[in-house]
Amino acid sequence: MVASKPLIPPRVPCEFCPLRRREKFRDFTDHQLAFVSSFKFGELAVDPGATIISEGEEHPQLYTALAGWSFRYKILEDGRRQILNYILPGDLVGLQGNLMREMQHSVEALTRVTLCIFEREKLVTLFQNHPSLAYDLTWIASREESMLDEHLLSIGRRTALERAAYLLSFLDYRAYSTGVFSEEGPAILPLTQQHVADTLGLSLVHTNKTLRKLADMGAVRWLDRGSEVLNRERLQSIAGWRPLNEEQRPFI
Known part of the structure; x- marks a missing residue:
């Protein structure tokens, strides 16, 4: 540790x-x-x-x-x-x-x-x-449940290429929507290929081949320790996923 x-x-x-x-x-x-x-x-x-x-x-x-x-x-x-x-x-x-x-x-x-x-x-x-803050806690927990539902759908029904595209699209969207990319440095998703494999339920070899396909399609660029989304629309199209148009979200 x-x-x-x-x-x-x-x-x-x-x-x-x-x-x-x-x-x-x-x-x-x-x-x-x-x-x-x-x-x-x-x-x-x-x-x-x-x-x-x-x-x-x-x-x-x-x-x-x-x-x-x-x-x-x-x-x-x-x-x-x-x-x-x-x-x-x-x-x-x-x-x-x-x-x-x-x-x-x-x-x-x-x-x-x-x-x-x-x-x-x-x-x-x-x-x-503070009932309004209690409601905010409920909203945060409900949003987490919604994200896990989408992750389960991805692992259960999407192909390996679609899974990888969804994961990178989802994290890219979350990073922009929470202001991470605009305030905390370059727009690089800080995941190794092992993290991707452990998220998608794929072997490291299968993950490497899948990510290379996405790179060859011009959707992402893989770096030493992370990846950069090059074509957001293309990546979302491969995944068959679009982010929700959320309004301002609460936090505690």
Whole structure:
């Protein structure tokens, strides 16, 4: 496990949260902002490859991703890994640990990640006194369920080429819609071919051949550690997928 350390202090005050400036995120009311500021008690910086949460843990914290990429995954007894979804800024991490005794998946940092840490004990207060924020939590959980539905459809029914095109299209869209590409550097999806294989349920050899096909079609360019989408419309057409036209989304 790569070392990580809390940043308490310094921290980013909620009043100056960079997510509040991003077009796709809905801002808080003054009342909501005051509560979220008291709800947050610190930040955590995590290095690439570090485990943020381990399956089977009783996890006491709830996090919001402030910067960077990470992913949820499960591992079989023989070591085979299935990546379930990717976590970008604004996403919640560890909600299962607040509602269930044990985490049912693990979370690993894909890039350097900064997480806002929230007090588990105050989650009840949120539901009791801040129904609009409680609704936002429900929206976030429902959106996660919707994304997992699409991922399951992809693994179950799309061809290998369609699966790869969908995954890269989906992550490219999410990165743009959350402002990652516009504010956190070049528009490069930071996945290795092993990450793609573990997400799509394909062998590494099959994944390599599939990604080469997408590159030959001019849809993507594969780099040493990541990929760049060259033709968004072409990639979405291959996948048979179009992103939803979402309005501003909430975050905590």
